[in-house]
Structures are given as structure tokens and as C-alpha cells.
Amino acid sequence: MAGNKTFTMIKPDAVKAGHIGAIMAKINEAGFRIVAMKLTKLSPEKAGEFYAVHKERPFYQELVDFMSSGPIVAAILEKDNAVEDFRTLIGATDPSKAAPGTIRALFATSIGENAIHGSDSDENAQIEGSFHFAVTEMF
Ligand code: UDP
Ligand code: MG
Numbered sequence: 001m002a003g004n005k006t007f008t009m010i011k012p013d014a015v016k017a018g019h020i021g022a023i024m025a026k027i028n029e030a031g032f033r034i035v036a037m038k039l040t041k042l043s044p045e046k047a048g049e050f051y052a053v054h055k056e057r058p059f060y061q062e063l064v065d066f067m068s069s070g071p072i073v074a075a076i077l078e079k080d081n082a083v084e085d086f087r088t089l090i091g092a093t094d095p096s097k098a099a100p101g102t103i104r105a106l107f108a109t110s111i112g113e114n115a116i117h118g119s120d121s122d123e124n125a126q127i128e129g130s131f132h133f134a135v136t137e138m139f
Helices: 013-016 020-029 044-050 059-066 083-091 104-108 122-130
Strands: 005-010 031-039 070-076 116-118
Touching: 005 020, 005 083, 005 122, 013 020, 013 059, 013 070, 020 070, 020 104, 031 122, 044 059, 044 122, 070 083, 070 116, 070 122, 083 104, 083 122, 104 116
Parallel strands: none
Antiparallel strands: 005 070, 005 116, 031 070
């Protein structure tokens, strides 16, 4: 059975552009409850660790530089079928391919600077949530 939690980050491009409020409104309207949330900044080391799965990809260094370039909002979200429903809400990685009305269609500028992260599995939601929050912070 699908789990009920996912993990998200509003990326530095969207924070810089002043889209935190509008993106959180979309997330709330879609029925997600905020379990934990913080404004924070990733060091290059932490960004590299978070995206270690992409280490061999050509865009890895660019991704690490971008993700450590400014503040982000990290959050754990709860809803039935959270991972899949949140991926639907954010849209495709490349905003030119993202469905109309999705967060990436509305706020992303490129395949790299694409406004928001969403976990791709229940297992990764757990790993990524724990990367940013102590278990005792989750309620
Ligand atoms: N990315 C990139 N170039 C690419 C593919 C991905 O810069 O060709 C970046 C982009 O910010 C993306 C992140 O790397 O969100 C992680 O890639 P993934 O394929 O996991 O996409 P996502 O799960 O975020 O949709
Ligand atoms: Mg991914």
C-alpha cells in the first residue's frame, strides 16, 4: 500500500523569485498537511550528499551549485498516496513538458532551475525527510 508522507524542497530559484507563498498555497489546496517545514540553506557538501544518486550524471555539479546557491524551504507533507499525488502536482522535471497548472509549469524556468523537489518513492521520502528533520520534529 502507498504511504502517506512525502518530502519536498522549494528550490533556490523559486525562493529568490518570491514564490514560497504561492507554492505553499497550491500544496495546501491540493490537500497536503504540513508535518514539518523550515527555511534553510544547503552547503555544497550537503547538496552533494542529498543528490548523491545523480553523481555520475553530467548535470551533477551544476545541480549541486544551484541547490546550494540560496535559501530553500524543506518540508514533510502528509496525504493519502502522498508521493504519487505530489509528483502529479509538481509536474514533469522539464517545465516545457509539465502539464498546465502544475507547480513546475507555473514557476520553473528550466530543467535545472525547476522550482521544486518531490520524492520519487516512499523509501526516498523517508530517507530525504530524515536528512532534513530529526524524527522528534515530525508530528
Ligand atoms: N536536472 C538537471 N538536468 C537534467 C535533469 C535533472 O539539471 O537533465 C536537475 C533538476 O533540478 C532535477 C534534479 O536534477 O529536478 C533531479 O533530477 P531528477 O531526474 O531526479 O528529476 P526530478 O525527480 O526532480 O523530477
Ligand atoms: Mg528525482
